[in-house]
Amino acid sequence: MSWIILIVSGVLEAVWATALGKSEGFTKLWPSVLFGIALVTSMGGLAWAMRDISTGTAYAVWVGIGASLTVVYAMITGDEDFSIVKTLLILGLVGCIVGLKLVSHD
Template sequence: MAWIALIVAGVFEVVWATAMKQSEGFTRLWPTVVTLVAVTISFGLLLWSMRTLPLGTAYAVWTGIGAVGAFLAGIALFGEAASPARIIAALLILAGLVIMKSATA
């Protein structure tokens, strides 16, 4: 159950990062509200998952999901570059997450 909570926390990290970008420096109300709600959920689920999972694993997976998810959101929503080097970097992050998961009991 901790792993599911951690994955959901990572998804909410992507939500709040994307909403924060859309808030334009917290000058737009609804993206700001979404940011605050999503960051609260994300941190809460991360905290809950850390009751069971090791700190290093939980934090690495949470930030990795956020990093790759924000990268994909940037491409899909904001027209950011999807260069081969950036794609390879995202794949390496994913590979690290898989190794981190498999190395954790």
């Protein structure tokens, strides 16, 4: 269950990071509200998952999922330029995240 919570928390990290950018320095209400809700929920899930998963592994997975999804979303929406190299690097990052799960004894 901890791994599921961690993955959901990583997805929420991408949500709050994207909402933070869309809030334009907290000048837009709804992106700012979404940022706050996603941030608190994401951090809470990370903290909960870290009861069973080591800190280094949990944090690396959480950040990796959030960063990967944030870049993918930005490429889909056109906020970030698409390139094959970026896509391959993101796939490499995802491969490393899966590898951490496979070698984890948690």
